[in-house]
Amino acid sequence: MITTGLVIRLGIGQLIGWGTSYYLIGNFGPGLAVLNGWNDAIIYAGFSFALLVMGAVSPLCGRLIDRHGGRPVMVAGAVFHAAGCLLLALTSSLWGYFTAWFLLGIAMRLTLYDAAFATLARLGGVHARRAMGQITLFGGLASTIFWPLGHYLDARFGLMGALFCYAGFALLAIPLNLSIPAKGKPASIMPDHEKPSEPVLVTMANHKMAADTPLDPRQQMMCGLLYAFIMSLINIINAAMSAHMIPLLAGLGLVMAQAINIASLRGFGQLASRLAEILFGRNFNPVTITLFASALLLVSFIIGFAAGFSILAAIVFCISFGAANGILTITRGTVPLLIFDPAHYGTQVGRLLLPGFILSALAPSFFAFAINGVGAKATLAILCLLALATLVGAIALYAVLHKKPSAT
Template sequence: MTHGKPLPSSPAMQPPGDSSIGATLVVCLGLSQLVAWGTMHYLIAVFGRPIGQEMGWSAAFVQGGFSLALVVMGGASALAGRWIDAQGGRAAMMTGCWIGAAGCALLATTTGAAQYLAGWALLGLGMRLALYDAAFAALAHLGGAASKRAMSQITLFGGLASTVFWPLGQALAQALGWRGALGVYALFLLLASGLHLAIPAARVAAHAPRHAAPAGGPGAAPARADTLLYGLVAVLAMVMQTGISAHFIELLRGLGWSASVAVTLSALLGIGQFTGRVWVVAWGHRYNAIRLNLLPSALLAGGYAVSLVVGTTLYGAAAFAFLYGAGNGIATITRGAMPLLLFDTASYGRIVGAVLKPAFVLSAAAPVALAFALDGWGHAGTLWLMLATSLVLLAASAALARRHAPRRG
């Protein structure tokens, strides 16, 4: 077998150097990620069922709104990236929160399918302008290579979004109904938009040094096997993330837990994400990102296996939520760090954007596909499907790590 060249530790995993990015900016961006993820991306998991029940829509149609948002995210990526490149992240991310608030308001007042889908289209645009991709780009333009630690730190806040907003959304829905709860979500986004005033108004680090290209030199074509394996890893991880996040509470209910217990257990997902990312920030620099990616792949497979074997017990359901959260949390970081080792960083955006096109499309289909799986195969059958998918992910991660393992002799 032909192996790729062994690689040093990923810059994203290494302890950072000095950075001009202050703690205030990190905290403000972190809090904005907490609110943006909780009010937009995780909205469907809490409100999907009551929306469908009141409007008389199928689960597949309700989830189709979230899928539409993901399609819009993919379609808006290039324009959003050019905007941040030209003007920095402040205006783009504030606008993302405003558009997201408008999307929540449309959902809160929806009277039919067209308005519902329009609300999700706005949420898709808002997510592209306000979630991690935009925040990472804004930090990179401010601090260059020294922004890596800040990027990892803000994911610690975002990783708690489900822990905070699933129980909060459930409580708001019980007190105000799902329409009133979505109105409160819109208000949260309007308030969170002000956090982005901490971002300097102009791009200040266009001159920031870039990391050296991997072996082969700048402009060298990436190995086809690396491109295919990384693409497969990214697609499977993103499909599971979007599909499961939309149905996680429903999967727990399918294991026999009541709605209130399922929401409580689901909080462990966010705690798992946070714990996994803290581990990466503290100790992940000991491993390069390609080898480190084996860990989240194994955690995801282990979580699904636990759910099938002992998910009807309290400890088993809790372990499922925690393991899935930890795996997903670490995978978010390694998925962004691996391209720095695999591809020429001068062409990072172009190459990764092309590789991830299938991921956007399939991620958009994942919530609807899982809704059909739940209807046709039940909760156990859907969990078996996810276990099989996670084992393919683990195999692809292992193949990529083997290609870049240190040569012996």
């Protein structure tokens, strides 16, 4: 049920969705502050509020996709998205500003990767892994395209005009999401006579996505908790870098024009790593890939300390961060296929992602304070610690999944 055309349409929708919602604050945050006379704390509190809203609606979103499919959910998300951008353009009050981010928070959870992954898992079961990677190829270019495009639209039409353009882009996603199959039974990897909620352990010896031995309840619980831990940290890091990658580079010593152009290179890193995962990832288990990407994430932040006095280091930092983040975005969708039946994928993942959305809501405001208060290098050190914790979690998940299930 997952066709090439559907993957392309969903991928374009992800490119538009990420570029005009999650990365919006990186483009227009400073302009909104100047236009309305607000400080950075208020501006980034709006984005944080949206992340909280994402967490609040996450379990409901997962259940709705499991029950009704992704089509109505993602179409509704595009409508919320356009409404949020329009309200940001038209409001000059704090009430209107936070209402706009409320709408965008709902929109992001209903349309971005987690919704698309659940949709694909429902349609294709364990065979959705390749499609999940393919749609992230498009989304990985969102910052590369929309950061420069947003600055151009702002300069050409003004902030209000740019936000109107973003609303128009959001509406383009409606026909794309309408192409999702409206009907069909949820895909399952379990025989009809077994319980649909029975977790599955994927064969680890040859790294294939075929069902082998069921996980026992303790293993499933441990895997779920470790998955939630890893993805919570990734959410925090990604929220921080999406909002502050440009200011972080500027704080390390780059001029603003350099910071914008070099930060945009993260998209090429994401694209390259996701393409490599699609081409060669079938030879490796998703947990092994998560382990590798977590190590690369830590290395990228270490390289970042040299970005202030070396343009090459700054470029390597942004590309390697993008590569690590790009891979982790895919495994965010594929690792649960090792643990849960795809028929209940949306519900299970929706619950597990809830802590990450809540914690990441603090990231934009916290890291704005950190960059302005303790400086860019100290902020980079904090990111290194978070990346190290992510790596430790990935090692633990690898160890748990490589243990043989208990005999019954």
